Amino acid sequence: MKAKVTVMLKAGVLDPQGEAVRHALGSLGFAGVEKVRQGKVIELDLATTDRAEAEAEVTAMCEKLLANTVIESYQVEIG
């Protein structure tokens, strides 16, 4: 079973990298980009075929390692 975790900086946490990307887009002529937030996507292949178990397991992984919940939020997609 596949899982996809999206980790983003929490709203309200300044994202200097996203801001730099926004500037670069502007200098390439892409006008009107008001905000850019940069995050990361982590894909996992899991042995389990149980959806609920996979979701619980990956959520635990996010809390323990994949995200730093002080500054980041995460979203888990299964399948």
Added chain:
Amino acid sequence: MKAAIITFPGSNCDRDLATAFEREGFEVARVWHKDTALPEGTDVVGVPGGFSYGDYLRCGAIAARSPIVAAMTAHVTRGGYMIGICNGFQILTETGLLPGALMRNAGLKFVCRTVGLRVQTSDSVFTSALDKGQVIQVPLAHHEGNYVIDDDGLSRLKAEDRIAFTYTENPNGSVADIAGILSDNRRVLGMMPHPERAADPALGPAEGRAVFGGILQAVVSA
């Protein structure tokens, strides 16, 4: 007077840190991240700078899940001293031994220069040899030193006098110019600048020495 310096894959300030402790008279043991215990009688643990695990995932994130971390946590729980410098500070926030997090520098550049640090409290072993308000010159070198903490956390740090050092000129966007903080029992210090790189008079000003000297005084008089 025993110090234990932890080495992770990618640590590169471990030897400098060991030398800084030895200079003050500590007996230094080097501890590998896969070890599960600290040497008997360890008074202070040093978590060095570097790029543990190549900064993969987040700076310090993988190192903070190493086998040795349980022993580090137990050391702090029983009242032992610990200092985390640069990547060591990042590792200590990732373990939860210190609050907050360290993000990419606001200017997005790797900053490598000597900065002025203002001592915000002398109420800790690390700063007891310094005066509150005193400014010392210490080098820093990092890309992720932008200290972040929520408003409640910051109020707590201030109310409990747990901000050890602030920058005289903020190099990285850190909230409230924070360069170093203390744990709630004041026995763990995390700081981004490198006092161990300002500890040998032969190599320039040695104003960082006071940090290690302060720990020694506390251990000797205990």
